[in-house]
Amino acid sequence: MKTSAFAYYRAHSVDEALRLHAVAGENARWLAGGQSLMAALNFRLDEPSALIDVSRIDALRGVTLAGPTVRIGAMTRHVEVASDPIIAAHLPLIHQAMPHVAHPAIRNRGTFGGSVALADPAAEMPACVLALGGTMELVGPNGVRRVAADDFFLGSYETALQPGELLAAVHLPVPAQGARHGFAELARRNGDYAMAGLCLMLAGGSARVVFFGLSDRPVRARAAEAAIEAGAAPRDVAALATEGLAVFGDLNAAEPTKRHYAAVLLRRELERLTGHKDHAA
Amino acid sequence: MSGLITITLRLNGEDVTATVPARESLVDFLRERMGLTGAHVGCAHGVCGACTVRVDGQSVRGCLTLAAQVDGAEVETVEGLSDTGAIADLQEAFHRHNALQCGYCTPGMLVTVAELLDQGGPVPTRAAIREHISGNYCRCTGYQAVVDAVHEVATTRAAQRGEPA
Ligand code: FES
Ligand code: FES
Numbered sequence: 001m002k003t004s005a006f007a008y009y010r011a012h013s014v015d016e017a018l019r020l021h022a023v024a025g026e027n028a029r030w031l032a033g034g035q036s037l038m039a040a041l042n043f044r045l046d047e048p049s050a051l052i053d054v055s056r057i058d059a060l061r062g063v064t065l066a067g068p069t070v071r072i073g074a075m076t077r078h079v080e081v082a083s084d085p086i087i088a089a090h091l092p093l094i095h096q097a098m099p100h101v102a103h104p105a106i107r108n109r110g111t112f113g114g115s116v117a118l119a120d121p122a123a124e125m126p127a128c129v130l131a132l133g134g135t136m137e138l139v140g141p142n143g144v145r146r147v148a149a150d151d152f153f154l155g156s157y158e159t160a161l162q163p164g165e166l167l168a169a170v171h172l173p174v175p176a177q178g179a180r181h182g183f184a185e186l187a188r189r190n191g192d193y194a195m196a197g198l199c200l201m202l203a204g205g206s207a208r209v210v211f212f213g214l215s216d217r218p219v220r221a222r223a224a225e226a227a228i229e230a231g232a233a234p235r236d237v238a239a240l241a242t243e244g245l246a247v248f249g250d251l252n253a254a255e256p257t258k259r260h261y262a263a264v265l266l267r268r269e270l271e272r273l274t275g276h277k278d279h280a281a
Numbered sequence: 282m283s284g285l286i287t288i289t290l291r292l293n294g295e296d297v298t299a300t301v302p303a304r305e306s307l308v309d310f311l312r313e314r315m316g317l318t319g320a321h322v323g324c325a326h327g328v329c330g331a332c333t334v335r336v337d338g339q340s341v342r343g344c345l346t347l348a349a350q351v352d353g354a355e356v357e358t359v360e361g362l363s364d365t366g367a368i369a370d371l372q373e374a375f376h377r378h379n380a381l382q383c384g385y386c387t388p389g390m391l392v393t394v395a396e397l398l399d400q401g402g403p404v405p406t407r408a409a410i411r412e413h414i415s416g417n418y419c420r421c422t423g424y425q426a427v428v429d430a431v432h433e434v435a436t437t438r439a440a441q442r443g444e445p446a
Contacts, residue, residue, distance in 0.1 A: 003306075006284070007284055008349045034345055034346060034347065035327060038327075038345040038346070039345060041304075042325045104393070104416065105330065105340040105341050189415060190411070
């Protein structure tokens, strides 16, 4: 199918983007890399009146390290994040996850911020941001505000972004020295959306366990986090993988299957990270 | 507010200016307006890879890119890559290995593979080749012959560069 008709505006600065959006009205959409938006428009899942192309705003691009925080400009393309030395050195979770984001031709256009702002429940980057405890920098008509990842992902494709607000950057704390990370996902084909996916951060005595592709958003597995922090064995943590979480089946896997996959991924990654393997199970 | 936009781009080495509807995808622009029908529209939502072309040297989905977005860019299609001889060895290897049957996926496959081969370095493993073409569906060949052809060209080119096999 083809998209419905819309107007197209290209913004060269954040101010210009906000002005254009104010004029175009609530039915305008931001266009970043377009790798999800264009598919949705081709299916006519959405029929916006205007697209405001923000992908060429230089201030929204690039990866920088400032003290203990990495800032990823929202319009930085996946392919750039994948090869960025700051990301490789300081945020290995994202470096490891990036090859799982779609396919090379899509990573060439798709942006980090576009993926986070879209909040596809099965996407890797929102889950990484949540596991790393990132903070979103949002710009809007009323200025800049910051929202923590824990408060940003609200539901299926639903975030704390208000109409007319734009995700400018994501700030990610560099994990403490000695922190360990795990990433794993199950998909039918390399680069497809995950049937179940896991981001895991272990730092000092604390754990963050995030699943994606299971629920209506990336979700923290609080019961599993508490069990890890209490020193439980991988097998026992895995038994709590989806405890208390709403899990929804889809075309690729039914709900009980997804719960099973989640437990398997968590156990495997914990065993790999801790060297603890319980053969008796 | 206008539904039309004028774009200027370099297309297969030639400067082109055109006024297009804002909603026109790059692949429709190339096929319907420029007569370049090598890139195909298989799915129109980013899954099959049949629409793959090059923008500023990188492979992209023609169905997920607006013509409006390539204003000022350098666009190459399979026609351009063929005419310059840049992928002649690859085309010949596809032919010889039977890496195409109906040929529907082939233009997208060639553009995608050309990007991998252009990266240079050591010869990619078969697994790396499969990973790189994971976004290109082929319903005929079963991929085996495609991987054979790509691996052979990668090996030949690496030898020409003096890389160890
Ligand atoms: S037509 Fe573009 S990916 Fe299928
Ligand atoms: S040769 Fe027919 S789809 Fe690939």
